[in-house]
Amino acid sequence: MTASSEEHAAGAAVDLSGAPDWTLFDAPSLVGDSLRFVSGQPDGDRFRVRYFRDAEQHLHARIWFGPETEGPPGHAHGGAVAAVMDEGLGLAAWAAGYAIVVGNLNISFRAMLPIQKVVTLESRVVSVEGRKIMVHGRLFCGDTLFAEGQCLCITIKKENQS
Numbered sequence: 153m154t155a156s157s158e159e160h161a162a163g164a165a166v167d168l169s170g171a172p173d174w175t176l177f178d179a180p181s182l183v184g185d186s187l188r189f190v191s192g193q194p195d196g197d198r199f200r201v202r203y204f205r206d207a208e209q210h211l212h213a214r215i216w217f218g219p220e221t222e223g224p225p226g227h228a229h230g231g232a233v234a235a236v237m238d239e240g241l242g243l244a245a246w247a248a249g250y251a252i253v254v255g256n257l258n259i260s261f262r263a264m265l266p267i268q269k270v271v272t273l274e275s276r277v278v279s280v281e282g283r284k285i286m287v288h289g290r291l292f293c294g295d296t297l298f299a300e301g302q303c304l305c306i307t308i309k310k311e312n313q314s
């Protein structure tokens with residue numbers, strides 16, 4: 153089994169290792185400790201998340217959806233999937249050098265995502281037009297696509313940056 157196909161019981165160790173050409177990305181050192189909603193409990197029963205960058209500097213993540221993300225029985229809540237896409241795709245814009253908030257997030261849920269499973273979020277900044285940064289992403293495991301999203305990020309006006 154690979155890191156991205158293994159299923160894990162709550163409380164058990166979870167393998168969030170990245171692909172061979174990925175390097176660990178330290179999100180708090182870039183954006184501070186405010187990302188607690190999704191990635192704030194690395195040993196908890198909600199999400200466990202580890203961010204990476206690939207050789208081309210695109211941001212990716214390995215994510216374990218724990219029992220507290222449950223919506224339909226045995227599967228992740230759509231809001232849990234959306235939260236992961238919101239943080240991951242917004243963070244991708246920050247990692248690319250843009251201080252943003254998410255203005256619009258469009259998600260297609262393509263397959264039900266079993267909980268207690270490690271999946272991969274891949275992202276890519278696809279365009280930059282003035283203050284508008286478009287980031288696309290997909291959440292998948294092996295050949296199964298669970299969700300894909302388009303995230304319009306807007307750079308924060310100078311007067312609103314803390």
Ligand SMILES: CCCCCCCCCCCCCC(=O)SCCNC(=O)CCNC(=O)[C@H](O)C(C)(C)COP(=O)(O)OP(=O)(O)OC[C@H]1O[C@@H](n2cnc3c(N)ncnc32)[C@H](O)[C@@H]1OP(=O)(O)O
Nearest residue numbers: 183186238239242243246253254255256306309312313314
């Ligand atoms: C402060 C530091 C925080 C650090 C946190 C680190 C977290 C890192 C990780 C992040 C992860 C967490 C991520 C999160 O969870 S971020 C939290 C969730 N997001 C929010 O709460 C954002 C709430 N919205 C706003 O604050 C404002 O509406 C923003 C700032 C987005 C724009 O208001 P602002 O007054 O500044 O700008 P503007 O209205 O002149 O618009 C400018 C341009 O953008 C276009 N446009 C705008 N909205 C939309 C839209 N919905 N669809 C299509 N287009 C839209 C608009 O047409 C215009 O285009 P153009 O006419 O110029 O062509």
